[in-house]
Amino acid sequence: MVPFAVGGMIAWALAGVVCLLARDWLAVHDRTDWLWTCLAGLLLGLPGLAVMLHHDARRRRRRRAERS
Template identity: 85%
Template sequence: MVPIAVGGLIAWAIAGLVCLLARDWLADTGRTDWLWTCLAGLLVGLPGLAVMLRHDAHRRRRQGRVSPAEPPTAS
């Protein structure tokens, strides 16, 4: 899931840059909200990426403790 989140963040960043380049046109047509939407998408995606990174780290840690070939030991 992390690559998908990173891809989404990159897409929002590129869309935001395009909106910045077209800022005058957006203002003329009353679509300045598009720039703010890109910023919101980027800012909401960052905590989502952090959650996914943490989830993957926990999953790797769980898989590292018990390999699928051997049964778990009683502690």
């Protein structure tokens, strides 16, 4: 699941860069909240990624203990 989380965070970051580049167009069309949405998506991905990394580490430890 970690690659999906990283991929999603990369997608939000790229969308944020596009929104930054189109900042003037977004302002004219009253869509400046799109940039904040991209930032929120990226930042909310961080705790999700941390949870998945923790879960994967616990699963590896559990499998190692079962083999011993």
